[in-house]
Amino acid sequence: MAQRPNLxxxxxxDLASLTAAGDQAAFGALMxxxxxxxRGLVRRMGAQGCTADDIAQDAFIAAxxxxxxxxxxxxxxxxxxxxxxxxxxxxxxxxLRCQLTDQPIETGEAAGPEPGLLMDLDAALxxxxxxxxxxxxxxxxxGYSHPEAAELLHIPLGTVKSHVKRGxxxxxxxxxTGRQESANA
Amino acid sequence: MRDDLFxxxxxxxxxxxPAFDDGEAFVxxxxxxxxxxxxxxxxVLISVSAAAVLAAVLMLARSPLWASLxxxxxxxxxxxxxxxxxxxxxxxxxxxxxxLLLNRQALTR
Numbered sequence: 001m002a003q004r005p006n007l008x009x010x011x012x013x014d015l016a017s018l019t020a021a022g023d024q025a026a027f028g029a030l031m032x033x034x035x036x037x038x039r040g041l042v043r044r045m046g047a048q049g050c051t052a053d054d055i056a057q058d059a060f061i062a063a064x065x066x067x068x069x070x071x072x073x074x075x076x077x078x079x080x081x082x083x084x085x086x087x088x089x090x091x092x093x094x095x096l097r098c099q100l101t102d103q104p105i106e107t108g109e110a111a112g113p114e115p116g117l118l119m120d121l122d123a124a125l126x127x128x129x130x131x132x133x134x135x136x137x138x139x140x141x142x143g144y145s146h147p148e149a150a151e152l153l154h155i156p157l158g159t160v161k162s163h164v165k166r167g168x169x170x171x172x173x174x175x176x177t178g179r180q181e182s183a184n185a
Numbered sequence: 186m187r188d189d190l191f192x193x194x195x196x197x198x199x200x201x202x203p204a205f206d207d208g209e210a211f212v213x214x215x216x217x218x219x220x221x222x223x224x225x226x227x228x229v230l231i232s233v234s235a236a237a238v239l240a241a242v243l244m245l246a247r248s249p250l251w252a253s254l255x256x257x258x259x260x261x262x263x264x265x266x267x268x269x270x271x272x273x274x275x276x277x278x279x280x281x282x283x284x285l286l287l288n289r290q291a292l293t294r
Contacts, residue, residue: 024216031212036202039211044199057215061222077202121198140192141199165188172191 008032013072020067027067031060034077038084044125045088045137055091059084078143085142089134089152096134096153124174132167135160140168232281239277243270 007029018026042052063080125133138149150157
């Protein structure tokens with residue numbers, strides 16, 4: 001009788017092959033390995049708690065049904081992140097639509113965490129508008145190109161670029177501030 | 186150039202996944218939903234197959250071959266041959282619909 005391999009020690013492509021052959025335990029190992037990345041991305045895009053987990057699980061189920069399309073060219077987690085990003089946008093499109101197309105409102109200093117707190121990506125993302133957060137998350141987190149993000153969000157390419165630019169500028173400012181504060185502490 | 190470097194840095198920060206305390210619960214629930222999805226998919230297949238079989242029976246029932254057979258026999262054969270087209274369509278749709286409704290919870294559970 002063939003001995004079952006230790007799933008945790010297998011690579012993504014091997015686990016995907018086992019999954020394609022109907023091994024759900026192998027898919028569980030993929031979920032265990034890449035779940036935090038996908039859950040983190042959906043939360044960083046703006047989804048909350050259970051909704052974020054539902055979207056992440058839906059993305060994994062979609063990956064399961066299309067597992068034959070995974071060729072191992074990138075990480076499995078990155079592939080599922082792209083699916084999850086698309087799913088979040090579809091789910092939240094109605095809420096996002098007006099925020100994505102509206103001109104940004106200059107409110108001066110964006111609301112951020114209290115001074116003195118150690119800044120990290122999650123805290124810095126909270127200082128971005130919903131549109132900026134979604135665009136930055138799609139392009140930097142889920143690996144979408146600007147044109148792909150524009151197509152997904154149904155907004156002009158220039159709008160995506162400006163949201164990403166503004167978002168990254170805010171992130172840079174916040175992250176640098178946080179680093180300075182932690183260096184001084 | 187500086188922007189590109191920072192964009193890469195942000196991509197690296199995104200790649201560092203946050204830690205979740207309930208990782209196993211997430212996997213368990215995901216696998217449960219996956220199993221439910223598989224069950225639903227199989228039932229949809231069965232429903233569609235049942236509808237296809239009914240459609241085939243319908244076509245046979247309306248064919249001249251069946252009519253000639255029905256003419257030689259009585260009872261159920263005649264009943265099938267005389268059932269209107271609309272009734273067969275409704276019956277086929279009902280079988281598929283009821284099967285889907287019964288399993289709808291599998292999607293949302």
